Amino acid sequence: MTTVTTPAPRSDTPGSDFARLSREIADAGLLGRRPGYYTLRITTVTALYVTGWIAFVLVGPSWWTLAVAAFMAVMYGQVALVAHDVAHRQVFRRRRASEVSGRIAGASIGMGYGWWQDKHTRHHANPNTEDLDPDIEPDLLVWSQDQARAATGLPRLIGRWQAFLFFPLLTLEGFNLHVASGRAIANRRLKHRALDGTLLFAHCAVYLTALFWVLPPGMAFAFLAVHQCLFGVYLGSVFAPNHKGMPILSADDRPDFLRRQVLTSRNVNGGRFTDLALGGLNHQIEHHLFPSMPSPNLRKARTIVRRYCRDLGVDYAETGLIASYRLALTSLHRAGEPLRRTRVRA
Secondary structure, eight states: OOOOOOOOOOOSSSSOHHHHHHHHHHHTTTTSOOHHHHHHHHHHHHHHHHHHHHHHHHHOSSTTHHHHHHHHHHHHHHHHHHHHHHHTTSSOSSHHHHHHHHHHHHHHTTOOHHHHHHHHHHHHHSTTBTTTOGGGOOSSSOOSHHHHHHOOHHHHHHHTTHHHHHHHHHTTHHHHHHHHHHHHTTOTTSTTHHHHHHHHHHHHHHHHHHHHHHSOHHHHHHHHHHHHHHHHHHHHHHHHHHHTTSOOBBTTBOOOHHHHHHHTOOEEOOOHHHHHHTTTTTSHHHHHHSTTSOGGGHHHHHHHHHHHHHHHTOOOOEEOHHHHHHHHHHHHHHHTHHHHHHHHHO
């Protein structure tokens, strides 16, 4: 496990370090809603999503339909990113509007909105914290050497070479999203689980009916595989650079809110295309500090947050996209080292 050394908080002005930063961000007007931006973004994504399914019907039983499958994989990813912003109440101020639109977006890609929101909320509260962050649970991969030593079953088998298997395994992430959403319906603590279950079942029924109605079985299975596998790769590639390879905290030894969010997150450099492809999550540090900040404001907030962290002496991690994947894979390889040693001794 990586040890995090936290600098001493500043004490030259009253209030916590985060409170002072928050006031500076608010004074810059970066917490305000962006209705024009989200109207354009949601309208564009919806139009492209619908256009993709129209193209699927028009192309019909032709192998060119696999190109449509690849396009729809990207569209599913973009819808997921819109659902993410909606869930964080970046789009609508009122909870009711956020939940309704979030469920519609989730249903359109076969994702249980309530399950994902619960999981993602726990991640934001405890990023990269063992036993608290669901994103680093050792369900298939191990994220630390302590997890590797305790691993059994699939994590123990896969963990030895998980860095090499990471991107191939992402092809299963789309399927996992649907399966995990379905399994969550059995959780009695999940709010609105009957509604989420109905929407998930409706999506799967309509999706599979459309595939096997329009395409012959072999082509339908090929479309399903290309669509869901590329969707998984896209989704995993968006989220992998954000925290993987950053320090992992223990539940008993955690820094204050600002340092907890900054030290466990990584930004990805890039221009507007990077913002579009990653849905603004390339500004992960700012997003974790201000999760309700509209994503187009994150780039502007980055200048303020980076300077503020430099003044505090807090490490601010920022790198290119390819370098971020390399760091994540290096961390995965290092985490699996105890399993490789065990195999050598055996």
